[in-house]
Amino acid sequence: MASTGVFFYVYPGIASTASFLLNETNPAFGSLLQVGFAFGFGIAFAIITCGSTSGGQVPYYIFAQIFGAFMAGLFVYGQYHEQIVAYSAATIAAGKGTVFNGGPAxxxxxFPGETQTNLGYLFMIEFFVDSYIGIIIWACLDPANPFVSPQAAPWAIDITISTNMARDLGTRLVALIFFGREAFTYHSYSWISILVNIPATLFATAYYEMLMRDSLQKIEWDFWAAAGALESWDAEGV
Known part of the structure; x- marks a missing residue:
């Protein structure tokens, strides 16, 4: 089910991106806002359809996620094959190649912009964004959070537009197949997009658990305090 969930998440987003870029960012065919909503709704649909199933063993779970994103990339490439080939020919003729920010890949x-060559700066951008998202997701998963119900959690999470290794690596492998090694070597950026979310998520988890999640302990304390009061009343024959 992990592969299905990631497929549901990735497919709408990259399909929307394809529609937007292949039509030269014509507003009639989409916008960056639409792309964001596509990824967001994809996350919500993935949680709703697959969130209740077990992920199984960790190695299988990671592989399944990468496979789901990979299949989503293949589906989109197949559906937009003619347009992608034509767009690739146009960008190659213009001397841009196929791997760049806004290109076919x-x-x-x-991919970073042509002037974004400072990897430290790109690392911090990715780390901050992923940490920000991680804290929001952790808050949505907190059973003691009175502002997010279990039914609302998928829609609250979808607004954040999550990023993860499986989503990037799976589709980047598709880009590798059709656009070459530069999908991984362009500006030496791929490791940031693939891996930085892991330490960022660990940081977000630790930050939330240590500094923000005190409501659950308070509820537990109130519960046991109330239970103790009931026992006292029973002992007194009240």
Whole structure:
């Protein structure tokens, strides 16, 4: 089910990206806002359809997620094959190649802009964004959070537009197949997009658990205090 969930998450987003880029960012065919909503609704649909199933063993779970994103990339490439080939020919003729921010390969995975060559700066951007998202997701998963019900959690999470290794690596492998090694070597950026979310998520988890999640302990304390009061009343024959 992990592969199905990631497929549901990734497919709408990259399909929307394809529609937007292949039509030269014509507003009639989409916008960056639409792309964001597509990824967001994809996350919500993935949680709703697959969130209740077990992920199984960790190695299988990670592989299944990468496979789901990979299949989503293949589906989108197949559906937009003619347009992608034509767009690739146009960008090659213009001397841009196919791997750059806004190019054919960026339908499937992210690339920095031509002037974004400072990897430390790109690392901090990715780390901050992923940490920000992680804290929001952790708050949505907190059973003691009175502002997010279990039914509302998928829609609250979808607004954040999550990023993860499986989503990027799976589709980047598709870009590797059709656009070459530069999908991984362009500006030496791919490791940031693939891996930085892991320490960022660990940081977000630790930050939330240590500094923000005190409501659950308070509820537990109130519960046991109330239970103790009931026992006292029973002992007194009240």
């Amino acid at each position: 960026s339908i499937f995975c992210s």
